[in-house]
Amino acid sequence: MSVDVDVTFPRIIRSEFIKLRTLRSTWILLGSMLVLFIAFGAIAALATTGQIDDGRGGPPAALGLDPVTTVLAGAGFAVLIMSVFGVLAGAREYGSGMIRTTLAFVPKRLPVLWAKVLVLIGLVIPVAVLAALGAFFLGMAVLTGAGEATASLSDPDAQRVLIGTAAYITGLSVIGLALGIAMRSMPGAIATVIGGVLILPALLTVLLPESWRSVLKYLPSNAAAPFTEVKVRADMLALTPGIIVFIAWVVASLVVAGFLFARRDA
Amino acid sequence: MIEVRNLTKQYGSVTAVDDISFTVEPGKVTGFLGPNGAGKSTTMRMVLGLDRPTAGSVLVNGQNYRDTAAPVHEIGALLEAKGFDKARSARNHLIALAASCGIGITRVDEVLAMVGLNEVARQKAGGFSLGMGQRLGIAVALIGDPRIVMLDEPVNGLDPDGVLWIRHLLRELAEEGRTVFLSSHLMSEMELIADQLIIIGRGKILADTTMSAFIDSWSTNRVRVVAPGIADLEPLLSTGSTSIVIESSDTLICSGIDAAVIGQTAFAAGIILHELTPLSVSLEEAFMELTKDSVQFHTGENAA
Ligand SMILES: Nc1ncnc2c1ncn2[C@@H]1O[C@H](COP(=O)(O)OP(=O)(O)OP(=O)(O)O)[C@@H](O)[C@H]1O
Ligand SMILES: [Mg+2]
Numbered sequence: 001m002s003v004d005v006d007v008t009f010p011r012i013i014r015s016e017f018i019k020l021r022t023l024r025s026t027w028i029l030l031g032s033m034l035v036l037f038i039a040f041g042a043i044a045a046l047a048t049t050g051q052i053d054d055g056r057g058g059p060p061a062a063l064g065l066d067p068v069t070t071v072l073a074g075a076g077f078a079v080l081i082m083s084v085f086g087v088l089a090g091a092r093e094y095g096s097g098m099i100r101t102t103l104a105f106v107p108k109r110l111p112v113l114w115a116k117v118l119v120l121i122g123l124v125i126p127v128a129v130l131a132a133l134g135a136f137f138l139g140m141a142v143l144t145g146a147g148e149a150t151a152s153l154s155d156p157d158a159q160r161v162l163i164g165t166a167a168y169i170t171g172l173s174v175i176g177l178a179l180g181i182a183m184r185s186m187p188g189a190i191a192t193v194i195g196g197v198l199i200l201p202a203l204l205t206v207l208l209p210e211s212w213r214s215v216l217k218y219l220p221s222n223a224a225a226p227f228t229e230v231k232v233r234a235d236m237l238a239l240t241p242g243i244i245v246f247i248a249w250v251v252a253s254l255v256v257a258g259f260l261f262a263r264r265d266a
Numbered sequence: 267m268i269e270v271r272n273l274t275k276q277y278g279s280v281t282a283v284d285d286i287s288f289t290v291e292p293g294k295v296t297g298f299l300g301p302n303g304a305g306k307s308t309t310m311r312m313v314l315g316l317d318r319p320t321a322g323s324v325l326v327n328g329q330n331y332r333d334t335a336a337p338v339h340e341i342g343a344l345l346e347a348k349g350f351d352k353a354r355s356a357r358n359h360l361i362a363l364a365a366s367c368g369i370g371i372t373r374v375d376e377v378l379a380m381v382g383l384n385e386v387a388r389q390k391a392g393g394f395s396l397g398m399g400q401r402l403g404i405a406v407a408l409i410g411d412p413r414i415v416m417l418d419e420p421v422n423g424l425d426p427d428g429v430l431w432i433r434h435l436l437r438e439l440a441e442e443g444r445t446v447f448l449s450s451h452l453m454s455e456m457e458l459i460a461d462q463l464i465i466i467g468r469g470k471i472l473a474d475t476t477m478s479a480f481i482d483s484w485s486t487n488r489v490r491v492v493a494p495g496i497a498d499l500e501p502l503l504s505t506g507s508t509s510i511v512i513e514s515s516d517t518l519i520c521s522g523i524d525a526a527v528i529g530q531t532a533f534a535a536g537i538i539l540h541e542l543t544p545l546s547v548s549l550e551e552a553f554m555e556l557t558k559d560s561v562q563f564h565t566g567e568n569a570a
Contacts, residue, residue, distance in 0.1 A: 002549065003368075004336075005336045005345050005367040005369060005410055005411075006335045006336045006338065006367065006369070007335070007337060007338075007366055007367050010363060011366050011367060011368050012366050013366040014365045015362050015363065015364075015366035016363055016367075018362040019351075019354075019357070019362045022354050022355070022358040022362060023351070023354060024353065025353070029473070034449050079567060092351065093351070094349065096349070096350060096351045097348050097349045097350075098349055098350055098351050099344075100311070100314075100316055100345055100349055100351040101350065101406060102347070102363070102366075103314075103315075103316055103343070104314050104316065104335065104337070104341070104343050105290060105337060105338055105363050105366045105367065106366050107315045107331050107334070107337050108332055127321055161529060164482055228434055240494040245409075263318075265311075265316065265317040265318055266311075266316040266317070
């Protein structure tokens with residue numbers, strides 16, 4: 001066999017794509033993200049219009065929220081599911097011992113990590129954008145039907161939050177992947193990304209005294225607020241610093257993962 | 267060719283591999299034999315660059331494995347751990363790995379047929395038996411048409427048919443001029459496959475020799491002779507190269523002399539023999555003798 005069997009970066013990407021494509025959990029996670037994101041937006045829109053009862057008999061729960069926030073009510077779920085997907089893309093091979101087979105085929109390690117990241121981003125971005133747009137249009141249709149206030153896609157706020165939300169979902173999936181590689185354990189990395197990255201900052205923001213806010217706004221989920229939330233709050237970063245800080249978190253997680261991945265025994 | 271030079275691996279305070287050097291040459295089957303925990307798997311992981319040596323180096327066909335352009339063409343390896351995702355089919359497992367070096371589906375199906383998994387190739391690998399998993403691992407090892415085939419305990423879990431198949435396969439690969447390196451903790455297995463033998467115990471090389479030299483060095487023929495008139499027999503036998511150990515008042519252990527010659531000598535002298543037993547050390551015993559100081563996990567003989 002004198003054919004070319006050199007390892008090249010495009011081939012590694014292809015290999016990593018096939019790995020994800022051939023796992024049912026990939027499609028279950030991407031599919032449920034899409035469905036839940038859109039469905040929650042529609043439900044929230046219906047609740048706002050009073051077409052469904054929130055069970056408390058009071059005024060509709062979501063009342064008073066702006067329409068974009070309402071229809072993107074499912075974003076939190078989407079973030080959660082895609083962080084788990086990222087962890088799966090990073091840590092799963094450690095659970096099975098497949099990582100050793102992978103690294104026997106591709107002994108230069110960092111290209112494997114970058115290929116995993118690119119494949120993940122390539123899968124998450126289109127589904128996240130599709131889900132955000134789906135939630136937006138379906139939700140706005142519900143609001144329009146009920147004669148409620150709506151927002152249009154040409155609205156700069158809507159554009160910022162839609163793109164920002166899709167980017168936030170993608171960024172957290174990459175952080176999930178980095179944690180999965182760094183921790184080599186699905187349960188550990190899932191606990192860390194959900195507990196440490198998504199829940200803890202929100203919790204601290206509520207629990208710690210006001211004086212801490214200046215620090216807390218730099219945590220990943222808070223740094224993303226300027227591009228995932230419609231209303232600008234006083235205790236959040238401005239848009240550009242927010243984007244820079246969030247990207248810094250993603251890059252930092254990849255640097256740590258890359259450092260460990262390249263140096264450690266597989 | 268695999269060249270291991272002063273290789274050492276420590277895991278914390280455990281020295282798994284202790285300054286070992288050896289060369290695995292092409293065109294023959296080299297057995298890597300050692301008891302549990304001897305350091306076989308650790309050595310193989312370092313050959314592939316999976317574990318970083320604490321000291322020393324390994325060259326794979328003259329290069330650092332990480333620096334090879336076509337790693338799969340240099341070494342095809344089967345490692346100890348299963349190494350596949352339970353949820354993926356055997357075929358998809360191979361397709362994904364093969365893609366990393368541009369190998370296509372035709373070759374995947376070819377190796378699946380070669381290892382006898384073509385009929386179950388589309389089933390999830392998680393449902394595979396130990397032997398089927400092992401066959402999948404061997405398919406992975408062979409897919410890149412490697413110059414070196416390195417297998418960690420390949421017969422583990424294979425049925426007699428599979429064991430026979432892999433023996434023939436390894437022989438064939440060696441005859442094609444490839445380097446074949448396999449580990450085992452069973453001498454009986456090595457005896458049937460290996461041309462060259464590297465024995466490791468507690469991270470140290472205890473022997474590095476050809477199989478035939480190993481057999482010769484351990485199979486000095488000894489014969490036990492039981493006879494009432496042993497005092498008369500002993501001087502008749504102790505000639506030249508024969509050495510004799512008197513075990514008891516009526517028992518001798520002779521080496522360097524055939525049982526037939528002893529029988530004839532005794533008959534000619536009119537000495538009655540009660541027993542004339544050739545004693546051969548089995549290779550398994552030889553291996554155990556050699557490694558007895560380095561076996562880490564002794565079985566309690568009088569477990570209460
Ligand atoms: N990742 C690791 N971390 C810590 N210790 C390890 C690790 N891998 C191996 N060891 C230790 O190194 C020693 C050699 O182990 P290794 O697996 O190489 O032996 P082996 O010869 O393959 O044994 P077996 O026949 O049981 O497969 C053992 O004492 C083992 O406990
Ligand atoms: Mg082993």
